[in-house]
Amino acid sequence: MTTATAVEKREGKVRPEPTRGGRIYSPNVDILENREELLLLADVPGARPEDINIQYENGELTIHARVDSRTEVGEAQFLACEYGVGDFHRSFQLGESIDNSKIHAKVKDGVLTVHLPKTEAVKPRKIAVKTA
Amino acid sequence: MNLIPWRTKQSDGGQTLETGLSRLRGEMDDLFERFLRYPVDLAMPAAFRALGPRLDLAESDNEVIVKVELPGIDPKDVEINVVGNVLTLRGEKKQDRQERGRDFHFVERQYGSFHRSVPLPTTVDSDKVSAEYKGGVLTITLPKHPGAKPKRIPVRTQ
Numbered sequence A: 001m002t003t004a005t006a007v008e009k010r011e012g013k014v015r016p017e018p019t020r021g022g023r024i025y026s027p028n029v030d031i032l033e034n035r036e037e038l039l040l041l042a043d044v045p046g047a048r049p050e051d052i053n054i055q056y057e058n059g060e061l062t063i064h065a066r067v068d069s070r071t072e073v074g075e076a077q078f079l080a081c082e083y084g085v086g087d088f089h090r091s092f093q094l095g096e097s098i099d100n101s102k103i104h105a106k107v108k109d110g111v112l113t114v115h116l117p118k119t120e121a122v123k124p125r126k127i128a129v130k131t132a
Numbered sequence B: 001m002n003l004i005p006w007r008t009k010q011s012d013g014g015q016t017l018e019t020g021l022s023r024l025r026g027e028m029d030d031l032f033e034r035f036l037r038y039p040v041d042l043a044m045p046a047a048f049r050a051l052g053p054r055l056d057l058a059e060s061d062n063e064v065i066v067k068v069e070l071p072g073i074d075p076k077d078v079e080i081n082v083v084g085n086v087l088t089l090r091g092e093k094k095q096d097r098q099e100r101g102r103d104f105h106f107v108e109r110q111y112g113s114f115h116r117s118v119p120l121p122t123t124v125d126s127d128k129v130s131a132e133y134k135g136g137v138l139t140i141t142l143p144k145h146p147g148a149k150p151k152r153i154p155v156r157t158q
Helices: B017-037 B045-048
Strands: A029-033 A037-041 A053-056 A060-065 A077-081 A087-093 A104-108 A111-117 B055-059 B061-070 B080-082 B088-092 B104-108 B114-117 B130-134 B137-143
Touching: A029 B045, A037 A060, A037 A087, A053 A104, A053 A111, B055 B114, B080 B130, B088 B137
Parallel strands: none
Antiparallel strands: A029 A037, A029 B104, A037 A111, A053 A060, A060 A087, A077 B055, A104 A111, B055 B061, B061 B137, B080 B088, B088 B114, B130 B137
């Protein structure tokens, strides 16, 4: 039973203006739904909690996590650099069914969890049938 | 366009075509970026890069540092072994309890076990290897074996 929608915001003119150098990465996400809420999980390894910025406006959820780019460790030389290091950014259009005053988020072990509770109006309700 | 959620977990089948293509493009961009910035990365055998989690390997005079991106893993589920010149990482990322029994809109994060062996550039002191897990990044510090440290030999003139 789904009452909410989650659609990736198209890239294009709304692309954020980078205010500093470095690449911007799109984090891998899971978006799950149950009766009460949408749950978003995003992999943001290396991001500190204070550097994660979540905004919800007009049904659009934007996640931005600032990650300092790869720093040279003293005199160490890199022999392999297989993953990219940089900011994470991604937006989703979530529709009108989210109660924006109750959104809360936490980050643990590089995984950002955003709880997006649904408004009472769209929660499925069971109606008791009484006998006359 | 709305996505229809599905219950059983499958591969990335839930993405729209546009999303899939733009992600592919992003990955290609990353590949070129990495090649231009760190050409040594692609000099490694393809099979070595393709398997397991991606990592950084850095070497200084005294130690070898390995960093691995492993978001959302329980450190207890990671096993690190050093045998000779080979570092082996093994572990499993388990699905969270709160993720079960829900409908899926997007499933991109990966679960399951991983295994990766990395040849180290020098001999390391396997008794002094330490590892730290912070913010989804595992950092392994491998001090070099005393015999493998560079020694500066002064040249004397008479």
